[in-house]
Amino acid sequence: MHGMLIPGLPKLLALCDFHSTLRKRFMPKLHRHMDSQYVAAPDYTTAWFVKLFLDALPFQLVLRIWDLMLFRGEGTLMALSLVLLKINSRAILRLKEDGIRLHLQALYRQHYNEDDTILEVQGMLGEMVKARLRLPQPVRLQKIAELTQNAKERTADILQQNGTETLSIHVDFSAHDSSPDPELSTYV
Template sequence: VIMAHSVDEYGFKRADDFDEEMYQEFRSYYFPVLARRLRKWEKIKDRISSVGKSSLKYYVRKGIPYSIRPRAWFVVSGCIERRDLNSDLYTQFLKGPFQEDMKESIRIDIPRTFPDNIFFQRPEDGHLLPLYNVLLAFGSSTPEIGYCQGLNYVAAVLLLITKSEDTTFWLLYYLVNDCLPDYYGKQMKGLLIDMAVLTDLVKSRIPAVGHHIEDMGVDWGLIATKWFLCLFIEVLPFETVLRIWDCLFLEGDKILFRVSLTIIKLLEKDLLEASNAGEIVDCFKKFFICKTVLNCHQFMKAIFKIPGSLSRAEIRKLREKHS
C-alpha cells in the first residue's frame, strides 16, 4: 500500500532528488514478478519447513513476497523451533535487570534510527517503544554484547517487516549470535576478520582492483564495514536489502561476501580509474543509487552469477588464516 506519493510503502520519505521515472520503470518490471512469486509462495507458505532444501533455496533466492516474508524469515532461520521451545523467553528478558549505561545508550540511539521513516517519528504511533523494548531484551539476553551501534538499524528493519516485538527479538538474536558471531562484541573481532577475508577474496577474484586499492593504501574496512555491520541498510535501496536478507536468513553470512564481490566487480572499471580514497568512496556512493542496484530482481540474479562458486569451506579457511 502506497500511503502518499512522498512516502514509500515501508514508510520512508522520498529524498528530494528521488528519480520518479527510474522508479516507475523498475516498478512496471518488478510488480508482475512479485505477482508471480506470490502465486508460487501461496502454495507452500503453510509448509515451508517441509520443502526440500534446494527447492526452498530456489524459492527464497527469487524473492519472498511482502505478506509472507515475516513468517518465511521466522521459519527458514530456524527461529520458529527455538521459540516453540521457549515461548515466553522474550517476556522474561524484557523484565530485566538492565545495566543503566546500556539503557542510556539505547535511549540516545532510538531517535537517530530512521528519522526519515514515518513509523519511527512519533512515539505514540510507531515502532519507537517496540524498538526500545527489543533492544533492551536483546541486551539482557546477550550481556557480553549488551547494546552496540548498528543493532538499532537491524532491529528497526525487522520491526518494519514483522510488526512483532517477539519475532524481531528472535530474528535479531539469531543474526547476532548465530549468523554473524563476534560482529557486535566490544572488539568486533568477527567483523575485523571478515574484512580481511573480503580483502583476500577481492585479491584472488578481482585482482586488478585488489592491487589497485592496496597500492593506494585504502583499507577495505573503510569501505565495507558498514555493509557487513548494518547488512547493507542505508547502503543499498531498501527493497534490495530485503531481498538480500531473504537469502541471509536461509543461507547465512556467505551472502554478504557474494553481494560485496558483485558490487566490486560491477564497479571494476570505475574503481581502476579512481586515484585516491575519496574517489573510491564516491564510486560506491554513485553506484548505490543507480538502476543496477534499484532493480533488486536483476541484482539478486547477479550475486549468484558474478562471483562464481563461493563455498563455506573457502570462507572458513580464510577466517582461520586471519584468526
C-alpha cells in the same frame, strides 16, 4: 552474525579480512589498484557489514539480499560485497583514493536490476563454494570472555594513563523487564 559488535569487533574484522582475501583472489587487477590507492577493505566494508548494506543499496534490493542471507547464510554478505565491486569495477579503476571511497559510499544512488543482482550474488556464492573458501570461524563464548577481559584491561590502562583510577558503569534492567536477557547481561 554473533560477535560482530562485541569488544574488539572480532567477527567484523575477520569478515573485512576475508573480503580482502576474496577480492585478491577473484579480482586481482581491482585489488592491486585499490591497494595502490590505499583503499583497504575495512574502509568500505565496515559500514556495509555492520549495517547489512542497509544504507549502501536501494531498500528493495536490501530486503531481497536479507532474504537470501537468511536462506544461504553469512556468505551472502561476502558474495554481495564482491558483486558490488564487480559491477563498479570500471568506475573504480578510473578513480583515485578518495574518489573510490566516495563512489563506494554512494552506491545506493545507482539503479540495480534486482533480479540480475541476486543472480550475480548466487553465482558468486557458487564460485566461493567451488574454490572451497570458508567463512571465518564463529566467535565462541570462551573467546568472547577473553575479548571482554582484554577490553577491560585496555580500559584500565587508558584510565591509568589519564590519571583516573576507576570507571563505573551501571546498567539498570528494571526499566525494561524483570528478567534481563541472559545473553545481554553476559556482555555487561
